[in-house]
Amino acid sequence: MKVNQIALKLIKYIRENQLFSASDHVVVAFSGGYDSLHLATWLTDGSLPVDLQPRVSLVYINHGLRSDADMEEAFVADWLATHGQRFENIMMAQMDWDEVPTSGVEGLARERRYEILQRYADLWKASKVITAHHRDDQAETILFKLIRGSRLAQLAGMTPTITWNGLTIVRPLLQLAKHELPNIVAQPITHWIEDSTNADLHYARNRIRRVILPEMRQINSAVSDHIIDSADQLTGMIALAQQGISRGMVEIDAGQFDWQQPENQVLLILQSWLEKQHVYVVKDRQLQQVIQLMQNRSVAQGTVNLEAGLQLVREKSHLFVKHY
Numbered sequence: 001m002k003v004n005q006i007a008l009k010l011i012k013y014i015r016e017n018q019l020f021s022a023s024d025h026v027v028v029a030f031s032g033g034y035d036s037l038h039l040a041t042w043l044t045d046g047s048l049p050v051d052l053q054p055r056v057s058l059v060y061i062n063h064g065l066r067s068d069a070d071m072e073e074a075f076v077a078d079w080l081a082t083h084g085q086r087f088e089n090i091m092m093a094q095m096d097w098d099e100v101p102t103s104g105v106e107g108l109a110r111e112r113r114y115e116i117l118q119r120y121a122d123l124w125k126a127s128k129v130i131t132a133h134h135r136d137d138q139a140e141t142i143l144f145k146l147i148r149g150s151r152l153a154q155l156a157g158m159t160p161t162i163t164w165n166g167l168t169i170v171r172p173l174l175q176l177a178k179h180e181l182p183n184i185v186a187q188p189i190t191h192w193i194e195d196s197t198n199a200d201l202h203y204a205r206n207r208i209r210r211v212i213l214p215e216m217r218q219i220n221s222a223v224s225d226h227i228i229d230s231a232d233q234l235t236g237m238i239a240l241a242q243q244g245i246s247r248g249m250v251e252i253d254a255g256q257f258d259w260q261q262p263e264n265q266v267l268l269i270l271q272s273w274l275e276k277q278h279v280y281v282v283k284d285r286q287l288q289q290v291i292q293l294m295q296n297r298s299v300a301q302g303t304v305n306l307e308a309g310l311q312l313v314r315e316k317s318h319l320f321v322k323h324y
Contacts (some may be wrong), residue, residue, distance in 0.1 A: 006176065007047065013175045017160045020170060024054040025088070029117055030131040032060065032076040032193040035132035038181040039173060043130070044086035045186045053127050056130075057089035059120050063109055064095050075193045088199055089124045107281050107308035118167040123214050127168065134173040134181065139224035140208050142231045144169045149206070149284045154271060157231040157239060164278055177224070223267060241268070249273045255317035259294040268289055277321045294319060 013019075020026055028040045042048075043056050058080075062073045073092065086092055093116050095109070117129045142157045162169050173181070182188060201207045216223040238245070248269035251257035259266060267287060274282055286304055290312050293302045304312045305324070313320045 006180050009262060010172070010176060010184060011049065011052065013160075014172055017159060018055050019127055019172050020052065020130070021239065022053050024128055025124065026054045026130050026170070027058055027117060027121045027124070027126045027194055028056060028058045028087075028130045029057050029113070029129055030060045030076070031195075032072055033132075033195060035134060035137075035173075035178070036081070037164075037183065037192050038185055039130065039132040039187050040086075041083075041185045041187075041189060041273050044083075047186055049290045053076065053239075055088050055126075056086065057120070057126055058087045059091045059093060059117055059122050061093045061095055061113055061116055064097060064111070064242050065105065065109065066196060072195075075191075086211065089120070091120050093120075094138045111308055114164050114167065114169075118165060121167060129167060130172060132169045132173055133171045134178050135228065136178045136209075136224060138174055138231075139227045140205060140213065142227050144205055147208070152234055152268060154275075154280075155231055156235040157228065238268075245269050245272050249276060250317055255319075257317075257319075259291065261289050263291065273319075275319075279306065279310060279321055283316045286312075290319070 025150055026043070030036045030040055030042060040056075040058060040158065043054070060073070060076045060080075062069050066072075068183075071249060076092065080090060080092075095112055095116070120126075121129055138157050142155060145154050158171060158174060160171050160174055176184070196202065198206055199210075213224065219226065220226065244265075245268060248257060248265075252269070252273050257269075270287060270290065271282070274280075286306055289304045293299070293314050296302075300314075300316050302314045306312065309323050311322045311324045313322050
């Protein structure tokens, strides 16, 4: 695909999904890595049509979880010393931990990251946060969820826009593969920071990215496209069933849901309800525990512990999400 065609595909995607426009003030979630450098540069180098060019601010967050985090922060500071004038506001934030968690680190870090992004978006009166997730990330995410044992609702993949506690998060690059990113910026990017943990194959996502997907491409070079296409079809099927799902979610909120319905239907409604509560990481075992808890007519109270310090709590016929 020619460079101008890649750019046109990206602009078309933004317009079709109404991701942002010249009336928006957006905050870039910036890491100094390859993807976010291309995102931040593309948003500020004059590549966008005038009617789509938003005001742009930037937040970098040092998560304080890696031994090379300070090196990463120094790289970002150097880059901003040269390019910082492109942005209306800049914040280099530190994620403080009283005690580094030994489990559920990814979920807890994501929650804290969103809280920091929301804080500065509110402070600067920005309307949206923009992340650099691309098509390769999409295929990796879907495959990771499939291997982990997620249900249909979670296999739909990432959407171009989500809302988290009132914060709008936009992913404009989802239709582009990682290798296409250099074609959307005016000048080539030659230096970026590499997350040292990305090479650690003990992490499932790294093994999928570095071992499993490359092996699958030996069988079919278009495997990422096929994974995403299948997820898109699932999204369509779920949309057709959305009326019944929405009704079930309202009934859960009201404590009027019939938990004795067929389990496959209950699972689909429960997962959708959990996503509405911004609970995205739930294991099959935990879903089964919740259903059994709510189906048990001999008890009126109970809890199921999730990751990231969350609990699902039964109080009579009602189900709640609480922090513990």
